[in-house]
Amino acid sequence: MQMPEPDKATLARRGEIVAALRSIVPGGKMGGEGVIDAPEEMKAYESDGLTAYRTLPMIVVLPETTEQVSAVLRYCHENKVKVVPRGAGTSLSGGALPLADGVLLGMGKFNRVLDIDYDNRCAVVQPGVTNLGITTAVQEKGFYYAPDPSSQIACTIGGNVAENSGGVHCLKYGLTTNNVLGVKMVLIDGTVVRIGGRHLDAEGYDLLGAVIGSEGLLGVVTEVAVRILQKPATARAVLLGFPTSESAGNCVGAIIAAGIIPGGMEMMDRPAIHAAEDFVHAGYPRDVEALLIVELDGPEVEVDHLIARVAEIAAANGAVYNRVSESEAERLNFWAGRKAAFPAVGRISPDYYCMDGTIPRGRLPEVLARMTELSNQYGLRVANVFHAGDGNLHPLILYDANKPGELEKAEEFGSDILRLCVEVGGVLTGEHGVGVEKRDLMPAMFSEVDLAQQQRLKCAFDPDGLLNPGKVFPQLHRCAELGRMHIHRGQVPFPDLPRF
Numbered sequence: 014m015q016m017p018e019p020d021k022a023t024l025a026r027r028g029e030i031v032a033a034l035r036s037i038v039p040g041g042k043m044g045g046e047g048v049i050d051a052p053e054e055m056k057a058y059e060s061d062g063l064t065a066y067r068t069l070p071m072i073v074v075l076p077e078t079t080e081q082v083s084a085v086l087r088y089c090h091e092n093k094v095k096v097v098p099r100g101a102g103t104s105l106s107g108g109a110l111p112l113a114d115g116v117l118l119g120m121g122k123f124n125r126v127l128d129i130d131y132d133n134r135c136a137v138v139q140p141g142v143t144n145l146g147i148t149t150a151v152q153e154k155g156f157y158y159a160p161d162p163s164s165q166i167a168c169t170i171g172g173n174v175a176e177n178s179g180g181v182h183c184l185k186y187g188l189t190t191n192n193v194l195g196v197k198m199v200l201i202d203g204t205v206v207r208i209g210g211r212h213l214d215a216e217g218y219d220l221l222g223a224v225i226g227s228e229g230l231l232g233v234v235t236e237v238a239v240r241i242l243q244k245p246a247t248a249r250a251v252l253l254g255f256p257t258s259e260s261a262g263n264c265v266g267a268i269i270a271a272g273i274i275p276g277g278m279e280m281m282d283r284p285a286i287h288a289a290e291d292f293v294h295a296g297y298p299r300d301v302e303a304l305l306i307v308e309l310d311g312p313e314v315e316v317d318h319l320i321a322r323v324a325e326i327a328a329a330n331g332a333v334y335n336r337v338s339e340s341e342a343e344r345l346n347f348w349a350g351r352k353a354a355f356p357a358v359g360r361i362s363p364d365y366y367c368m369d370g371t372i373p374r375g376r377l378p379e380v381l382a383r384m385t386e387l388s389n390q391y392g393l394r395v396a397n398v399f400h401a402g403d404g405n406l407h408p409l410i411l412y413d414a415n416k417p418g419e420l421e422k423a424e425e426f427g428s429d430i431l432r433l434c435v436e437v438g439g440v441l442t443g444e445h446g447v448g449v450e451k452r453d454l455m456p457a458m459f460s461e462v463d464l465a466q467q468q469r470l471k472c473a474f475d476p477d478g479l480l481n482p483g484k485v486f487p488q489l490h491r492c493a494e495l496g497r498m499h500i501h502r503g504q505v506p507f508p509d510l511p512r513f
């Protein structure tokens with residue numbers, strides 16, 4: 014994986030840049046430093062959840078007000094300094110990977126819930142508030158924030174907005190994009206804009222959809238208004254065990270085809286079931302090849318009715334195990350195994366590489382079968398834990414980074430899985446973003462024309478390409494050239510510009 018070459022002229026000005034940024038963010042009212050420039054202290058920021066890659070940033074800046082973010086970005090814009098925004102650094106696609114010649118803009122001090130507006134069913138929070146922190150703030154009145162990434166105790170809502178994050182409950186309640194009403198965002202030239210708000214619909218162009226999922230490439234979010242929902246009256250989870258992954262995959266399609274939208278519908282294969290059971294003792298059956306966790310929520314009579322229908326559909330698809338949660342504690346325990354599945358897999362392999370691709374649900378059985386063939390071909394084990402209802406796959410490829418060549422082999426295997434997702438009519442990512450991880454695979458899904466169009470949007474926000482460069486797009490473009498770019502018979506223009 015190649016990143017843009019660090020700019021020597023910027024690095025030569027490091028001392029001057031540090032001094033200028035220190036005068037803008039001198040150190041917080043909340044305590045702690047405003048600027049960190051000692052290499053040993055910046056180590057904590059050198060990587061995110063994609064730990065295979067690390068780079069020490071040029072400087073870490075930790076603002077705590079929108080005015081400071083605005084002044085920092087204005088300075089960086091005027092002085093052509095690159096900026097990488099960062100929340101909690103849990104991105105699995107390397108979205109928050111620093112640049113050696115860039116400012117790492119840590120948003121962790123933006124950690125306040127600003128307003129809870131039950132009348133409008135929304136909460137206004139700063140971007141450094143954790144995902145779970147929003148639910149914690151509103152749960153005493155019976156409300157919650159629906160998108161629930163497994164990383165929710167750590168990841169921030171700013172990171173969720175940038176990645177359009179999802180989770181177990183997004184099948185029924187939508188992803189981040191369906192649960193955010195508006196943001197305050199600082200553009201690279203320091204302008205502060207509001208996009209959307211507590212109201213429905215936008216005043217002008219609906220730019221919120223472009224900003225959510227933009228991976229820190231369009232602006233820095235400093236405030237988020239999110240929708241909050243009332244907790245369903247009842248929620249019960251069912252464990253369904255199957256003799257093959259294919260039969261479990263068929264059951265997923267059959268449940269949705271029957272018109273049932275569960276609150277969550279997750280799937281784990283045998284290696285993942287065993288790893289999670291050994292770690293969390295969630296009560297999972299060990300003698301099945303695939304496990305579905307299906308949650309039904311709503312009024313009690315409706316939940317009882319749906320549980321019975323799901324049981325019939327599961328039996329018709331060959332389920333050999335069916336257990337319904339009998340208490341709230343048991344329901345939470347069923348989910349505890351799923352939510353801890355990634356760290357659980359971390360206990361059975363020195364390293365794992367978590368993929369994230371999405372396919373049409375109906376192709377699940379076929380894709381799972383082809384993934385097993387690929388696993389045999391590469392000689393690497395795979396544990397599957399995924400949002401089956403959404404068709405969002407998370408194969409975890411198990412490898413040992415200490416064995417020469419295994420990381421590269423795992424990456425090649427992962428690329429084949431993502432190409433397979435595209436081949437069957439799916440997409441390269443579901444919820445983890447493109448970052449640096451899937452950047453070079455973008456041409457497998459988009460033509461040069463598609464990519465150029467997407468970059469024109471980026472150029473409208475950030476014409477100098479200073480925000481998070483080297484992420485998402487497989488080729489750096491100069492915006493002025495992009496504006497008059499002609500692509501003839503798929504020929505790549507400007508071959509002198511770096512491609513990664």
Ligand SMILES: Cc1cc2nc3c(=O)[nH]c(=O)nc-3n(C[C@H](O)[C@H](O)[C@H](O)COP(=O)(O)OP(=O)(O)OC[C@H]3O[C@@H](n4cnc5c(N)ncnc54)[C@H](O)[C@@H]3O)c2cc1C
Nearest residue numbers: 100101102103104108162163169171172175178179229234
């Ligand atoms: C164990 C584990 C489980 C996970 N499970 C899930 C899951 O179930 N679902 C899911 O969707 N993801 C999951 N993730 C991935 C990750 O938690 C999400 O992508 C999350 O949204 C990242 O949030 P963060 O605060 O850590 O952001 P970071 O990792 O710090 O940053 C992510 C991206 O957001 C940008 N960014 C951050 N803050 C801002 C801001 N204020 N303004 C503009 N851009 C910003 C960064 O530049 C970067 O591109 C998991 C990760 C781990 C480690």
